[in-house]
């Protein structure tokens with residue numbers, strides 16, 4: 001059973017900024033996320049895209065924004081509990097106790113829920129069900145990890161094409177297979193990929209995976225055609241994600257459909273539980289990274305007062321120390 005001043009549930013942009021803010025306020029902080037990497041929707045869905053509406057950055061690549069958020073919080077040494085879904089919320093002596101999927105319990109001064117769309121589940125690649133081995137991934141946190149590999153990307157959306165662009169200069173080979181003729185990805189990205197050596201196969205499906213322990217080949221079959229065996233060691237199943245609130249829906253939070261109702265302090269109906277980012281709901285709510293950042297600052301500063309009623313709500317200026 002661990003203890004922490006602030007537990008942040010969700011390592012998306014709002015959660016990462018909340019981690020910085022908790023540290024800045026002198027609070028110890030743990031960041032819990034069901035995904036194995038920080039960055040929430042950005043990491044899972046658009047790490048290679050340029051974002052143009054984050055204040056102070058005329059344009060920033062999704063991956064770089066996440067890296068900067070992690071770096072901004074790093075001086076305060078947040079404890080990252082990744083690949084660990086927050087399952088249960090209870091109270092002991094008036095303090096929230098967070099139960100994680102692995103069985104760990106965290107007693108917290110306050111909880112900030114920055115769960116975004118909720119728990120993400122990648123849409124499965126049907127043939128992967130019967131394949132016990134490794135080598136199948138659902139998103140690409142670091143393209144350099146796949147340097148020199150033979151990569152098969154499955155899907156026809158933005159993520160599939162963004163990853164094809166990012167991996168093509170690094171991987172030994174990149175093949176993209178899509179089961180339709182047309183792509184959902186932006187036409188400009190499709191054109192960029194088609195101008196590279198990436199092999200794009202349409203109207204085709206992955207019909208079998210080969211390998212003992214780790215994937216060594218993938219059989220693809222073009223509709224009405226014969227199967228072809230490709231030597232691949234990594235399959236990126238870029239088929240999208242489904243999301244739902246998951247266990248958060250059982251915590252007794254006041255909800256409006258899939259969102260948590262908060263007041264202007266970002267307080268929920270539960271004591272010492274605050275929320276920020278896409279998961280919140282209030283009149284006029286706009287779901288953007290920019291609004292999530294402001295809400296995270298408000299949530300943490302109000303949590304600081306909930307933890308220690310003698311603390312000031314206003315944190316002071318970060319520039320004062322320099």
Ligand SMILES: Cc1cc2nc3c(=O)[nH]c(=O)nc-3n(C[C@H](O)[C@H](O)[C@H](O)COP(=O)(O)OP(=O)(O)OC[C@H]3O[C@@H](n4cnc5c(N)ncnc54)[C@H](O)[C@@H]3O)c2cc1C
Pocket residue numbers: 009010011012013014015032033034035039040041042045046050051052053084085086087114115116117118119120245246247248276277278279287288289290292
């Ligand atoms: C393709 C695309 C492009 C976008 N472009 C822009 C843009 O240009 N500008 C912009 O402002 N916004 C953009 N957005 C929206 C933006 O990404 C979201 O507003 C932002 O990611 C919300 O951040 P968040 O931290 O609130 O939640 P999220 O990024 O959704 O992160 C929430 C995290 O919480 C985790 N989580 C949920 N439940 C649990 C649990 N029980 N236990 C542990 N972890 C949990 C999830 O795994 C996830 O990692 C875009 C979105 C998409 C899909």
